[in-house]
Amino acid sequence: MKSHKVRQLTAASIAVLVAGLSLAGCSSGPTSAGSSGASGNTITLWTHNAGNPAELAADQKIVTAFNASQSKYKVNVQAFPQASYNQSVVAAAAAGKLPCVLDIDGPTVPDWAWAKYLAPLDLGSSIANQLPSTVGKWNNKVYAVGYYDVALAMFARKSVLKDADIRIPTVTNPWTGTEFNAALAALKKTGKWAAPLDLGTSGTGEWWTYAYSPMLQSFGGDLINRTDYQSADGALNGPAAVNWATWMRGLVTQGIIAQKSGADANADLINNKTAIEYSGSWAAAPLSKALGSDLAVIPAVNFGAGPKIGGGSWEWGMTNSCGNKAAATAYLKFSLQPQYQTGVAVAAGTIPADQSPASLKLDPSYAPGGTNEIFAQMSSKFAELRPPTPAYPFISTTFTTAAQNILAGADPKSTLDQAVQSINANIKTNNGYK
């Protein structure tokens, strides 16, 4: 009697398990065949902004306005935390469950376009006024477009620079490499700071490539040869790149930067623990609040090949598997109207991608004469896109490791040679990412 019951229970539980497994198998079947992210005229939109309420609210506002503006299409927003966003997208792509519209970090656009996650966009004149660095292109096709950009810059106290007899540079007349080195030496000589310059070396992840590859480019090197994106030889390990690496390591040995900087760069500058902070436009608001008119915004240094900053922030695109591309295109076009896309830039405290007068009226601080105009100028004049190639994620991690090793004292030439070798091998493994 007892064993009979047990057997029944076993049979029942196995049946339930098998049913559950086969059901799970079925449900993933049809969607991987073709379209996803849309059911009829209702499409799904993914964003990385779950941890950023101000920007998410601005995105939500566009969606609400779009849904109200017409009765045909409807957009549903799903927000993810940034830390797990890319993994979520890759997992969704593998399962054939991508949404219709999603946002993408600028340098990742070519990789996802190559992997056929993204579909080319036909936005016509909607993007005529965008800053070039906010349009994500690959193989001469537009795959994504951003509502805003950010700009790298250095910050210091005007009084500190004046005391050390250092010229405050401008966008039209930035510091040269020689001038910058002399300024750093003068600040170090005062003995007031353990390390006068804070380059943000405690940062992790994409920061290293975003922040230091523009310096490499200003020295005359680059992450990869941009003619065909097939090899990094000569660009990343040529004489210019070695000069850059030697200079970076020299900053550590001369005690001008810390090999690992403090956890809070803004606080260090405000508390006068550092003299110059290398950061970006996002730091301008808290710093000017603390330092007021004493704050000097220092544009990128010209090390020979012109001043450079990284370009491209989060951008919006449409997936290849989207079941209703007309709806997705209609939404993206709608969102690019100045009042909407610039609304996001204002909420995020970033440079509006749309540089038309109608757009700048919404955030006068970036318009000519405004307090933040300098960032918009740098974005349009100095911004160099991180190499638009699907190899970028690999190049970026390889460059980061190489730069960290160089700062820790590794031989510049052989470290860069090794990095070039890895990058070229990776490009070859992937058949040139064509």
Next chain:
Amino acid sequence: MLLSQTTRAATGAPLPPRRRRRIILSGSRGESLTGLGMAAPALILLALFILVPAILAFVLAFTNAQLISPNPIQFTGLTNFIQLFHDPVFYRSLLNTLYFAAVVVPVQAGAALVMAVLVNTKTRGTSFFRTIYFLPVVTSMVVVSMLWLFMYQQHGLINQVIHQLSFGLVTGPDWLNNPATSMPAIILMSVWQGVGFHMIIWLSGLQTIAPDLYEAASLDGVTSWQRFRYVTWPGLRNTRALVLVTITIQALSLFTQVSVMTQGGPLYSTTTMVYEAVQTGYQQQQTSYASAISLVFFALVLIVAAVQRFLTREKA
């Protein structure tokens, strides 16, 4: 199998008599079917989350699979392994992993044993100390790593203590940014975090030793060292095997501390095989290359475990 046997022996539960086992084997078919049914949920989950990924890693290691790629997967034979064995970073990670294990296994096992002997007395307050020693174990490794990251800074807590204790004569190094001290710093922290767990296992082993053995020994007038050497140590034989195997496997899979504190640097001084596998597999999207690293890691763990099993076997 290995673990369950030693756990049972270590905790002193009696092994089931041989007689019963034979009955189950020759018993009615229905009963063994029931047993299988009972085990089915666990077996299916085990197959789905352990067996299938392991087989996948074996297969992927011989292909050119990428995390993100529009190209179909192709078999490439031994290409990944040839690349791996020409990679200086791989050898560095292998050496670091072995270095970490070679130091952590004896130090952590030894310290845990000393602590277990110390708290295995019948005096007041021992449970207080047991709890204190066990506290780091129940704290997440990520949290512990973050805290020690601050303590290890150039002007952090540890260097302040060194400075004060030496009356200002000694200035501590920049622990995690110096290739010479980064690995020892991680070792010290890891031992501190893990030692409480193995103390508990040693303790359970100590408590299975029959008290009459100690009584007999004290009647014979042994010194405390002799008591440890000839009564306690032989009584811990099974526990020893368990502690050895668990610490070794835990040490070989070093990852969390490195990922949080040093990201493998400076100058590859703290990179490990598991860290390299995760780094290449996810950040660099080279699924197949990461699978090859995992496969080599699997072989390493297998060899080490087999050697340990051989050395701690029951001699007939």
